[in-house]
Amino acid sequence: MKKSSSPLLNFQFITGVIPSGWKGTKSLILLGTGEGGKTTFQRQIYHLKNQELNTKERHKYAETIQYSIFNNLKTITEHPSVVLNSELKKLASELASLVDQYVDSRFDHSHREKLVNQGPIFQKLVDHHHVREVIESCELYPQLHLTGDYKYFFKHYTRIACKEYQPTFEDFKRMQLKTVGVIKGEEVEFENYKITITDTGGQRNERKKWAKALSQRTDAILFMVSMREAFQMCYEDHELNRSKETIDCFQELLSLEYVNNCPIFVVFTKTDLLEEVLKKRKVSFNSTFPEYKGDNYSIEEIKSFMKEKYQSLDSNKQIKGFFFINTLISKEVSDTLQKVLEQI
Ligand SMILES: Nc1nc2c(ncn2[C@@H]2O[C@H](COP(=O)(O)OP(=O)(O)OP(=O)(O)O)[C@@H](O)[C@H]2O)c(=O)[nH]1
Ligand SMILES: [Mg+2]
Numbered sequence: 036m037k038k039s040s041s042p043l044l045n046f047q048f049i050t051g052v053i054p055s056g057w058k059g060t061k062s063l064i065l066l067g068t069g070e071g072g073k074t075t076f077q078r079q080i081y082h083l084k085n086q087e088l089n090t091k092e093r094h095k096y097a098e099t100i101q102y103s104i105f106n107n108l109k110t111i112t113e114h115p116s117v118v119l120n121s122e123l124k125k126l127a128s129e130l131a132s133l134v135d136q137y138v139d140s141r142f143d144h145s146h147r148e149k150l151v152n153q154g155p156i157f158q159k160l161v162d163h164h165h166v167r168e169v170i171e172s173c174e175l176y177p178q179l180h181l182t183g184d185y186k187y188f189f190k191h192y193t194r195i196a197c198k199e200y201q202p203t204f205e206d207f208k209r210m211q212l213k214t215v216g217v218i219k220g221e222e223v224e225f226e227n228y229k230i231t232i233t234d235t236g237g238q239r240n241e242r243k244k245w246a247k248a249l250s251q252r253t254d255a256i257l258f259m260v261s262m263r264e265a266f267q268m269c270y271e272d273h274e275l276n277r278s279k280e281t282i283d284c285f286q287e288l289l290s291l292e293y294v295n296n297c298p299i300f301v302v303f304t305k306t307d308l309l310e311e312v313l314k315k316r317k318v319s320f321n322s323t324f325p326e327y328k329g330d331n332y333s334i335e336e337i338k339s340f341m342k343e344k345y346q347s348l349d350s351n352k353q354i355k356g357f358f359f360i361n362t363l364i365s366k367e368v369s370d371t372l373q374k375v376l377e378q379i
Contacts, residue, residue: 056227058228062233063253065077065234066257066258068237068277068281071237073234074211075363077232079369080220083365083369087204096206097202099210100188100200105196107181107185108189110179110181111179112166114176154195154197155196170186172315172317174315175317177268177276178268214236216236216244217248233251249291249293249297254379255355256298258300261281262305262337262338262359264277264278265309265323266312282348285348299355301354303341303357305361307361307363313337320332358374
């Protein structure tokens with residue numbers, strides 16, 4: 036255990052005001068471009084002890100997940116590579132109209148009910164072989180913007196697309212809701228520390244709010260980078276690869292005066308999804324990074340390349356560590372956090 040360098044804290048250890056073993060208070064902030072896993076990381080930490088959702092949460096998240104599954108299905112069925120027969124075309128247009136009405140009504144409850152009541156009928160669309168192809172090989176459609184862990188949600192379509200649906204904690208971890216603003220979590224105990232984790236939005240508009248968030252006490256920045264995004268285009272610019280946008284974003288972050296001296300940890304996420312894509316050998320990594328000379332299907336070589344890319348930008352040596360994780364696995368998240376806390 037690192038003993039505090041603060042005389043006041045050391046006095047408190049001796050007098051017993053603070054329980055022995057207590058390691059201090061730390062404030063961490065999660066930064067990175069959209070869909071890097073920031074919110075998932077924060078959710079995991081705040082639910083380490085209690086993985087139950089209360090009634091209010093179940094209701095709220097059921098709406099988000101159901102909307103996401105229907106909207107993803109609409110997006111896929113509208114994709115030019117998906118060719119439907121006349122019966123399914125009619126079904127797809129009914130789905131599209133119900134989704135649009137729900138959005139136009141600003142997510143009014145009665146419109147949601149209409150959509151959910153039809154949910155089981157749309158199963159035919161989910162089972163269509165072209166739709167399945169898109170779901171299974173999303174790396175071939177880098178400009179298609181689907182939300183959440185859609186593969187998982189489609190696998191559970193029957194359970195989700197119905198009136199009785201109650202989200203589980205597994206569903207909750209996999210749902211996606213773009214973060215708007217800066218969400219400072221409550222102080223929680225973690226391995227004898229009291230920590231606060233601040234989540235931020237990673238979309239372009241949201242990044243403007245980082246400066247204010249960073250003006251608060253920050254003991255470390257966790258810069259979250261999705262490994263999957265090497266094969267995805269930006270939400271805001273369909274011609275720009277997401278990995279490149281994230282690298283530029285990191286470079287910009289390092290140039291900010293108020294980030295000076297703050298330890299940074301680069302957390303590469305979605306290693307599971309990258310592995311899945313590489314195994315299929317349908318797309319090659321050097322199509323995104325032509326300067327990459329390693330094996331296009333070797334996850335280890337790709338990890339080293341990415342690590343070096345970030346390291347090469349860090350002339351001030353602010354990066355204190357790199358991690359490669361699957362954010363959906365609680366233990367990988369808590370191990371990362373523990374290692375970060377040991378170093379700051
Ligand atoms: N398979 C897999 N899915 C992940 C992983 N990390 C996050 N996800 C999923 O990716 C989606 C986006 O994750 P978020 O945590 O919402 O991303 P974010 O960085 O908060 O995104 P913004 O709020 O838009 O900035 C969610 O559906 C997550 O469940 C991972 O390591 N593996
Ligand atoms: Mg978020």
